[in-house]
Amino acid sequence: MTSEHAVDHHDVDIDKHVRIYVTVFVALMALTIITVAISRLHLPVHIAVSIALLVALIKGSLVACYFMHLISEKKLIYAVLGLTAAFFAALLALPALTTSNGFWIH
Amino acid sequence: MEIPYTVEIRRDTGLTNGKIGIWLFLASEVMLFGALFASYILIRTGAPVWPRGDTILNVPLATFNTIVLISSSVTMVMAWASLKRNRFGTFRMYMGATILLGATFLVVKYFEYSHKFELGLFPSTSNFLALYFTLTGLHMLHVIGGMAVNAYFWGPGAKLWKTNPEWFTNRVEHSGLFWHFVDLVWIFLFPTLYLL
Amino acid sequence: MAFPRLNMLSYWSFFLGGVTMLVSFFVPGGSAQSGWTSYAPLAVIASTGQTVWLFGMVFLITSSLLGAINFIATTIQLRAKGLTFMRFPFFVWAQFVTAFLLLLAFPPLEAAAFMQLMDRLAGTSFFLPSGLVVSGQVLTNAGGGNPLLWQHLFWFLAHPEVYVLILPAMGIVAEIIANNTRKPLWGYRSMVYSLIFLGFMSFIVWAHHMFMTGMGTAMAAFFQTTTMIISIPSVVILTALIISLWGGSIRFNTPMLFACGFLPMFGIGGLTGLPLGLNVTDIPLHDTYYVIAHFHYVVAPGTIFALFAGIYYWYPKATGRKMSETLGKIHFAGSFVCMNVVFMPMFIMGLAGVSRRLYDGGAGYAFAQPVLHWNIVSSWGAWALGLFQLPFIFNFFWSIWKGEKAEDNAWQATTIEWAAAPSPPPHGNFHVAPEAYRGPYEYSVPGAARDFVPQCEA
Numbered sequence: 001m002t003s004e005h006a007v008d009h010h011d012v013d014i015d016k017h018v019r020i021y022v023t024v025f026v027a028l029m030a031l032t033i034i035t036v037a038i039s040r041l042h043l044p045v046h047i048a049v050s051i052a053l054l055v056a057l058i059k060g061s062l063v064a065c066y067f068m069h070l071i072s073e074k075k076l077i078y079a080v081l082g083l084t085a086a087f088f089a090a091l092l093a094l095p096a097l098t099t100s101n102g103f104w105i106h
Numbered sequence: 107m108e109i110p111y112t113v114e115i116r117r118d119t120g121l122t123n124g125k126i127g128i129w130l131f132l133a134s135e136v137m138l139f140g141a142l143f144a145s146y147i148l149i150r151t152g153a154p155v156w157p158r159g160d161t162i163l164n165v166p167l168a169t170f171n172t173i174v175l176i177s178s179s180v181t182m183v184m185a186w187a188s189l190k191r192n193r194f195g196t197f198r199m200y201m202g203a204t205i206l207l208g209a210t211f212l213v214v215k216y217f218e219y220s221h222k223f224e225l226g227l228f229p230s231t232s233n234f235l236a237l238y239f240t241l242t243g244l245h246m247l248h249v250i251g252g253m254a255v256n257a258y259f260w261g262p263g264a265k266l267w268k269t270n271p272e273w274f275t276n277r278v279e280h281s282g283l284f285w286h287f288v289d290l291v292w293i294f295l296f297p298t299l300y301l302l
Numbered sequence: 303m304a305f306p307r308l309n310m311l312s313y314w315s316f317f318l319g320g321v322t323m324l325v326s327f328f329v330p331g332g333s334a335q336s337g338w339t340s341y342a343p344l345a346v347i348a349s350t351g352q353t354v355w356l357f358g359m360v361f362l363i364t365s366s367l368l369g370a371i372n373f374i375a376t377t378i379q380l381r382a383k384g385l386t387f388m389r390f391p392f393f394v395w396a397q398f399v400t401a402f403l404l405l406l407a408f409p410p411l412e413a414a415a416f417m418q419l420m421d422r423l424a425g426t427s428f429f430l431p432s433g434l435v436v437s438g439q440v441l442t443n444a445g446g447g448n449p450l451l452w453q454h455l456f457w458f459l460a461h462p463e464v465y466v467l468i469l470p471a472m473g474i475v476a477e478i479i480a481n482n483t484r485k486p487l488w489g490y491r492s493m494v495y496s497l498i499f500l501g502f503m504s505f506i507v508w509a510h511h512m513f514m515t516g517m518g519t520a521m522a523a524f525f526q527t528t529t530m531i532i533s534i535p536s537v538v539i540l541t542a543l544i545i546s547l548w549g550g551s552i553r554f555n556t557p558m559l560f561a562c563g564f565l566p567m568f569g570i571g572g573l574t575g576l577p578l579g580l581n582v583t584d585i586p587l588h589d590t591y592y593v594i595a596h597f598h599y600v601v602a603p604g605t606i607f608a609l610f611a612g613i614y615y616w617y618p619k620a621t622g623r624k625m626s627e628t629l630g631k632i633h634f635a636g637s638f639v640c641m642n643v644v645f646m647p648m649f650i651m652g653l654a655g656v657s658r659r660l661y662d663g664g665a666g667y668a669f670a671q672p673v674l675h676w677n678i679v680s681s682w683g684a685w686a687l688g689l690f691q692l693p694f695i696f697n698f699f700w701s702i703w704k705g706e707k708a709e710d711n712a713w714q715a716t717t718i719e720w721a722a723a724p725s726p727p728p729h730g731n732f733h734v735a736p737e738a739y740r741g742p743y744e745y746s747v748p749g750a751a752r753d754f755v756p757q758c759e760a
Binding site: 014017018021022024025028029032035036039042045048049052053055056059060063064067068074076077080081083084085087088091092095096099 | 119120121125126129130133136137140141143144147148151152158159160165169172173176177179180182183184187190191282283286287289290293294296297298300301302
């Protein structure tokens with residue numbers, strides 16, 4: 001099944017990447033166990049949310065940076081994602097700020 | 107006329123058309139799920155009482171599903187790495203594993219949903235359940251979509267490896283990016299719905 | 303395009319969406335009747351047509367998303383050799399920014415449409431508050447939903463949407479003005495930066511459509527401030543277009559008439575938006591005829607005039623023939639006058655307090671009596687406006703066979719579509735891939751052989 005135009009000059013690079021993938025996988029498993037364990041402590045909601053969010057952010061960053069290769073992506077992709085992140089933040093924060101039960105500031 | 111930058115990168119951007127295309131699509135998906143999370147925030151903070159996730163939902167089962175999905179992310183990236191290493195057979199194996207793990211995720215979700223229905227718990231029962239079914243339901247649609255694309259590249263689409271292996275590798279990479287995104291959404295959905 | 307099959311998918315999704323919308327007229331209960339805003343709870347309890355509308359929206363949104371991806375990727379990756387970003391025709395910049403607005407603003411509405419479908423079909427209560435009484439009965443839904451959630455998600459799209467409506471129009475007007483003044487656009491760089499700034503700001507102003515929902519003074523102040531800020535780039539672009547006329551060798555052909563007509567009309571539309579964007583002055587004006595007048599001025603003698611201009615301008619490129627100038631001028635003159643006859647009186651009605659969406663145009667209210675007659679003026683204007691579209695429709699079809707044959711570069715334009723592609727273009731658009739050597743508006747260059755030097759001329 002091999003072909004003349006097959007790409008094989010990345011072999012060394014790929015070996016390093018594969019090692020990283022395995023490491024990240026182990027980290028993700030550990031963090032999953034951790035987040036479930038902490039949830040069983042039934043901490044007060046605000047603290048529980050903060051910790052769960054933090055762990056999720058770490059896990060998400062690992063997937064994004066290493067599985068999705070974001071850590072070595074091009075500037076243009078960073079620009080698009082940066083813009084997206086800003087609007088994502090606005091969408092999550094602003095409506096909640098307009099309700100009296102949300103994060104009310106008067 | 108051949109469309110340029112399908113396989114080779116454009117020098118000033120450093121990207122292929124497909125790479126930009128898939129990231130633009132993922133950006134729009136971030137906004138889609140963002141709206142759903144924003145809805146969760148608004149509805150939950152506006153509710154006088156809100157059940158803790160583990161009082162209604164099956165945390166052990168969902169934890170298992172989380173491990174399944176994360177594993178499928180690893181097999182997905184390994185599938186792409188195998189192509190980069192010119193090992194088509196290994197690619198087939200890892201891609202097959204990815205699809206199987208995706209199917210496992212769906213089977214577990216089927217059991218979760220049907221158990222809820224048996225207990226008379228439907229989306230219309232409460233806002234907690236409405237959000238649970240809608241968010242996991244839309245996520246599930248994305249899992250199915252991703253699996254369909256992966257199945258295409260495992261099966262009929264794999265013909266491309268013989269004629270244009272670089273293009274095939276890139277397409278598998280782009281498909282992988284979508285799959286990782288689906289995993290990423292679950293990484294946030296799982297604690298939000300089940301643990302808080 | 304970078305992704306031809308995606309292009310096709312985008313079109314057919316749009317087609318399906320259109321068919322779905324039209325089908326909604328024939329379902330029991332008729333079509334959607336909850337306004338383009340589909341506000342909950344009305345839209346949730348409305349008849350079947352609303353469900354069809356929501357599905358239609360899902361198709362249309364998908365179409366726009368796929369198109370946006372294609373436009374952005376193509377603009378970045380497949381532009382001609384030598385065509386750097388700051389050498390783009392302004393229209394290309396406008397479409398580029400518009401594509402980003404569509405890409406990032408539409409998905410929340412898609413999510414919201416899905417949730418409204420869940421409310422209608424699965425009995426959920428995302429947008430239904432507790433204890434809602436419909437026709438004398440309390441709804442048995444779970445309740446606890448938030449109608450304002452719908453509004454936030456809807457307007458998160460719908461505000462950028464209005465910039466989606468105006469940005470391409472500004473792009474068209476810019477192209478036609480440069481071409482028919484035989485000089486470069488004034489302030490091109492400022493216009494481009496304004497476009498980008500405008501696009502960004504458009505995402506954080508949306509709740510100025512919700513000033514009456516009780517959001518508290520802090521958030522109202524926030525949205526009022528961002529709204530005032532966003533008027534600045536708009537003014538910069540309009541001013542630059544107006545200054546671009548100064549010292550020009552103006553040709554008053556039909557595209558140029560519409561393009562010039564756009565300028566004061568968009569000016570009126572934009573200025574009348576200011577009291578709506580300030581939350582205190584919005585209080586008496588919200589949901590009145592004043593709002594209708596404001597947005598129609600920007601979209602009707604605004605965007606639609608720009609679209610007419612674009613049709614007359616690019617018709618020769620698409621067909622190889624020109625549309626009749628005489629009929630075009632009649633179309634313009636009649637439309638320009640009638641647009642104002644229809645919409646100017648609505649400012650007066652709105653200032654008098656007449657609400658919008660009243661079945662009787664305000665006749666049931668004592669305070670509306672002194673201004674009611676303006677309804678009749680608007681109506682006459684509307685009928686006349688309709689009549690003046692007939693020469694355009696006739697012209698459009700008649701000219702396909704009988705229009706004056708046009709040369710490839712019918713308007714002696716500098717931009718690549720005119721200078722390098724035949725009229726009409728063959729498959730692949732160009733016989734030879736063009737290359738850009740200079741800016742897009744090299745008109746009246748001292749010492750040049752003609753009064754224009756095409757962007758792609760070696």
